Each structure stands twice: as structure tokens, then as C-alpha cells.
Amino acid sequence: MPIKCVNLNYVYNKKSPLEQEALKDINVEIKDGTYLAIVGHTGSGKSTLVEHFNGLLFPTSGEVHIDNYVSTNKRRKNKKDLLALRQKVGLVFQFPEYQLFEETVLKDVMFGPKNFKVALEVAEKNAKEALKSVGLDESYYERSPFELSGGEKRRVAIAGILAINPSTIVLDEPTAGLDPKGAKEILSLLKKLHEDGKNIILVTHDMDIVLNEVEEVILLKDGELIAHEDHLSIFQHDLEDLSLEVPKSYQFVETLNKNGFHLDVSKVQDINYLANEIVKEIKK
Numbered sequence: 001m002p003i004k005c006v007n008l009n010y011v012y013n014k015k016s017p018l019e020q021e022a023l024k025d026i027n028v029e030i031k032d033g034t035y036l037a038i039v040g041h042t043g044s045g046k047s048t049l050v051e052h053f054n055g056l057l058f059p060t061s062g063e064v065h066i067d068n069y070v071s072t073n074k075r076r077k078n079k080k081d082l083l084a085l086r087q088k089v090g091l092v093f094q095f096p097e098y099q100l101f102e103e104t105v106l107k108d109v110m111f112g113p114k115n116f117k118v119a120l121e122v123a124e125k126n127a128k129e130a131l132k133s134v135g136l137d138e139s140y141y142e143r144s145p146f147e148l149s150g151g152e153k154r155r156v157a158i159a160g161i162l163a164i165n166p167s168t169i170v171l172d173e174p175t176a177g178l179d180p181k182g183a184k185e186i187l188s189l190l191k192k193l194h195e196d197g198k199n200i201i202l203v204t205h206d207m208d209i210v211l212n213e214v215e216e217v218i219l220l221k222d223g224e225l226i227a228h229e230d231h232l233s234i235f236q237h238d239l240e241d242l243s244l245e246v247p248k249s250y251q252f253v254e255t256l257n258k259n260g261f262h263l264d265v266s267k268v269q270d271i272n273y274l275a276n277e278i279v280k281e282i283k284k
Helices: 046-050 082-088 105-115 120-133 150-162 180-195 207-212 248-258 271-283
Strands: 003-012 020-030 035-039 061-066 069-071 089-092 168-172 199-203 216-221 224-230
Touching: 003 046, 020 046, 020 216, 020 224, 035 046, 035 207, 046 168, 046 199, 046 216, 069 082, 082 089, 089 150, 105 120, 105 150, 120 150, 150 168, 150 180, 168 180, 180 199, 207 248, 248 271
Parallel strands: 035 199, 035 216, 089 168, 168 199
Antiparallel strands: 003 020, 003 061, 061 069, 216 224
């Protein structure tokens, strides 16, 4: 299910003293089968962009094509097929507590299918399968979602989206606030979902995730599209100028090179690759 932005512009608080141009003439196509990150400094337009993908926002001007749905400024007045769009593109917010509200985990995950008029028994079946797929067994069914850890809340939020079976899942800062173990578990889950056929779109500022997890990157700056490239090519840009942190492995390579090594930082893809290159250097 491709997503295509055509001359997309979005302005917050238009024609008011607080008017802010958040997206400026964005033209980009996200193809089916993607595992993609959207990166940029705070305020670059990342979250604004993805909120157009499932109808939370509508363009001030321009269009967003999601499969056969075309989102425009005028489309906001015709929302009868908006539910169908949200069955195709599910959005997991940065703070999962924003989308958790039922008294039990099972009821919370069932809410989505029920909202799409699925029969109660089917909604429950889908919810249980979704919870299982994110690693939460039946011992979680009757627990309050608000008593869970940050990582568990995020899993419940993801399960709530999986229960409606969208083809594309968008996650805003999926590892924010998680400890390293929790972050690793979430990223492993997302990789599996992608391998199972889901399109995964991440909004992130974590360039280590970009280096090690995704396949493509959209780079935004001040609401403008700077690049849409494979995940390694993006590191040819001046990340510091874009207010993005250089991946830890890159920082490590730079330190090694200052101390006599001769490693090509552009070829560092993961920790195993880096370790092998270090061994080769030592043996020279």
C-alpha cells in the first residue's frame, strides 16, 4: 500500500498570530514493503507528516495518496471513508498512555476492532492474537494498562493497532523512555512485524536505529524534504548541522581513527561488521 505526498503543505493556526508553516511542498513516495525512518530535528515536521497518513491531519494544500484514498483540504468535510483509511494505517503515539484508556488490557486492545463494527467474539479473538504477537500472554488480559511498565504499555498500544490488522504501522519515537533492554525488545518486535509483511514507518531522532534497523530514510529540516535515501546514504549528510546525533558506532570509529586506525566510517553497518574491521586492522 504506497503512500504518496504531492505538493503537501500544512500550516498550524492559519491566519492567526500563531500561524506556523510546518510542512513545505513535500513530494515523496513511500512504496509498499518498506521499513522506513523519518528523521529530523525537533520541530522539523516529522510528527506532522505522519499524522497526514491516517487522517489525523488534512493538508492545508496539496494531496496525500494512501492506496486509493486521497486526502485533501476539502476531504476533511467528507469523513465517511476515514475509518477505512485508519484500518490501513495504524498510528502508535510516542506516549502510549495517550491511547490507553480501558480498565483492562484485553478491553483496550479490543476497542479498535469493536470501533470498526467487528463482532464481539471476533474482536476478542483478534485482540488475543495481537497480544500474543507482541509477547503478552493471558496473564495480562485483566490487568490495568496503567499499571504496566513503559515497555509493556507500548506493546499494548502496538497490539491495539495490530488487532485491526493494518498494512502499515507508524510509530512515533517507539523507544523513547525505554531502558536498553526494553528498546531492544520493541525493535525486535518491529523487525518481526516487517518480516511478516507489515510496512513499518518510524519517527525517530535516534540515528543508531536508522543505522541498524531500517532500510530507507526520509530527512526533514524546518518542514522541508532534504532527502529520501537508503539508510546508509543518509550519513553522508552533515548530521550535526541538521541537529542529529552521530551514531555511537560512528563516534567510536572516529575515536579509533584519531588513535591510528584507518576505518571507513561510511561502511560501518552494524557492531559485528565493525568488530570484524577492527580485527583486520589489528592483524595488519
